[in-house]
Amino acid sequence: MNKSPVAIALLLSLGSGAHAAAPTEQWSGSGPFASGLGNQAIDSLAISADGMRLLAGSGSGTVFSYTYASNAATPPATSDSGSPTTSPSNPPTNVIAYPGTTTTLGGGTAVIAMPGSSLLIPAGGSTIGTSIALPTPTAGGSAAAVSVTIGGQQLQLIPSVAGTTLSVRSVAVNGVPTQVLALTSGSFTVIASQSGAPLLALGSGGNSIVLTAGAGGASVTGTVDSSSGQTVLAVASGVVTLPANAYASAKSKAASSTSAGSAPPADGKLYAGELAAIGGDGKIVSVRLGTPAGSGGGDALNLRLADNLGFAGKVPQLAATSARLGQSLQTAFAEALGATLAGTQSNGVLALDIGGSRIYVLPLGDVMVDRTRGDGVRLEADGTLSVGVADVVLRLAPSVADPGQLARDLAAALPGAALQVGGDGTLRLALNGQYYALRPGWLSQDATATGFASAAGQLTYGQTGRNFVLYPGVADYASLAAVVEQGMPGVSLSINGDGTVTLSGSGQQWTLLPEMALQSAPAGAAAWWPAGDGTLLLRNADGTMQGFSVR
């Protein structure tokens, strides 16, 4: 009998000294384990990557090897064929970090972290550039946390999507080279419990920035937007400190921008419930309120108020408390307007009491953090109001009290009517292939009448004890603004509370009265042209046109 693995090993290692070159195209083995049991029963086979070598494991314990004779011709001594355009890919040289032990990074070897694993990134340059692949979140969405000790700080990393990778970088923090993680791809949450802990490096080269945890630590989710090259940071808890070099030297975006960009906050901090977009140059592109889940303050309300009502833009949720403001967004903005809240935002609309009057406003777009905006209320050119409170900026449009009821009333009065609320609050009514642009007035009157009425050339609408004027509205403000900007240099544009448009410039002023009904624009129509009756016709982006009478 042969019970000893040691003996077997000795037999296996027979002939482990010098060997002559193995013959090609025939099997050779070091001999069977047990005398007399050698046979041709092949239980296992392996093929080398190039297909030129085989291994055959036998049922008698021998591994036979086989090498094909090379048929490759000897290359000429000189060749002008150039370098090969492809080369064999290198095999992976990763280290897999498993739970239950701490894996120390070193030598630049990439690490694949398994759920629950612990990584130690030692000081020194040998780890710079090391790639860390985070585990794939499980189908049930449970966290696959990885613990990392870097620069003496302990971080928890929780991947959000599959394929999330990080790298170790060295970035100067206050002039001191500091090891910090950078997000290469995917999305993950980094949690630090210690104040001042470097969370994440962004940007590259001399434009690199390092985000650090504020007092008490922070939890931040970073997501790479591969299409824009930006990284979106979402602060889940705590405060994140932005370095001074995260700020662009000059703000290129207009302060009135609704969502595309904003200047970073003045206090250099990001608070819980805020999302920051960081460009590939390490500069902050914008900061807004919101969460990755889309369920926090500043995120879009899911408004389904009527079957025939839609919203072209985002109506932000304002009931949540802003960590930056220390109070609910709706309360903060109401106070900034000198108003008090008169109800909840159940249908997206805020009811405000100001000086004995009640107005209804519809919040629109992103709630931005913009330090250049300044506090206070401002009427924007598109006819909306912007309100700034401690760098937090919101835009408001006039609205009826209940847009859903308006849509239902329209459907009752005009079967087939559908209503859409535009991104600037303009109402777009569709009826039997015709379109109409309307704009509620800022103010409303007490009234008991309901439904629609026409008096003195104005369309009015009553609901919930209030009576609203529905003015003709500008259907496509962007097209109008473009025509003015390109065709009337030096002329400013503003939309008034009654829907009229004021053009001012060169000491003159014109008022344009939009027509409520829209028409189909003729094919190949110019951006605008005068009609025979003295009105101006504006081509809208959607193929319709709107007439404006001039006075």
Place this chain on the structure above:
Amino acid sequence: MKTPLATLALIAMLPAAATAAGNISGSDKYAWSDSSGWVNFSPPNGGVGVYDDHLEGYAWAENVGWIKLGSHGGGGYHAYANSAAGDWGVNLDGSALSGYGWSDSAGWIRFDPSGGGVSLNPLSGAFDGWAWSENLGWIHFKGGTPAYSVVFAPAPRVAAVLFDAADAQKARAAVAGAGIHLSSDGGASWSAAASQPGDRRLKSLVASPLAAATLYAASYGSGIFRSVDGGQNWSACANGGLDLRVYALIAAGNGTLYAATRGGIFASADCAAWSARSGGLPSSGGRYAPTVLAVDAAQPAVLYAGLDGNGIYKSSDGGTSWQAATGQPGNTAIRAVRVKPGASGTLFAASYGGGAWKSGDGGVTWSACATQPANLNLRTLAIDAAGKLYAGSEAGVFASTNDCSSWTAMNAGLPN
């Protein structure tokens, strides 16, 4: 006779002379019965074979004659049903033996009787304990005075061989009964790993597609072991949730490990925590367990499982659900399945006794290869990147360069 199998006695007829060769030690081969004397488990012209899940072959007692350990022959995998006339014998589950042997003169011999029972130490190979026969009484497998014992001493079998992905001079072998061995000269010489897996019943050896130095070895009885240094040192994975009786292990291109076990198929990202992936596979208490696995290199979620005696199944969702091939190979003693690189719809299967099989529709239907290797007792398959197919048989290696339309023996250098 109290056994429920009594009615099967007439069917369990022994041949006039047993000829199977077993794998019991030539020196430690005797059990003892007070009433009938020595029972030889490695007699001339007979012998008992111990396999992963069952025993087969013949023992000899001078006063009783031949004792047959099971109706199955030919090794491989076979869990006896012990409820059917043609399917009875002694099962091995981990270290516990159960079921029945048969003697024409003494009747049934039970290996898991109340008050007794026989075990097999998976590392030392030593039997221990007591079997029971109504007519012979107790049969003792290990005694002190005089010293006697029955010891399973298999020839070391090379269960798996593996090249390093980057260096064909580096090779590893998983040898059942002898552990992991490494070669740095292309297989010309071998040395044992510095520290071995804690179970030598090795079945598979795979490299992680994510990290070249990380290897996994599967054992029947102790689950999966891992090496992070290219095979020199091994430690057991946590193996949470895994049936430790592993027949086969594969790694998909995305790093997911799949293990075929007696309890079904399991998947894991890290070999620590495993989840069952056996939806749609037959559940027969260990019978028809999946013993073969394959994955499509181009589609990590497309898996194939060979169920010994029950054919080939396919999963397109990472093992969550399985569907049996609608046209199974004519021989379902499946030993290997391989997907042709670059042609996901083309697969090959090796069967023991039925030769090679081919599917041209992604494993839905199978047909016998147009020509067969000279030996139909195939044990394994391999296929290179160019599609050259190799079959390991009981009579050497055969190669095909035309999708098994023809085969060439390549046995020069193999022992006769």
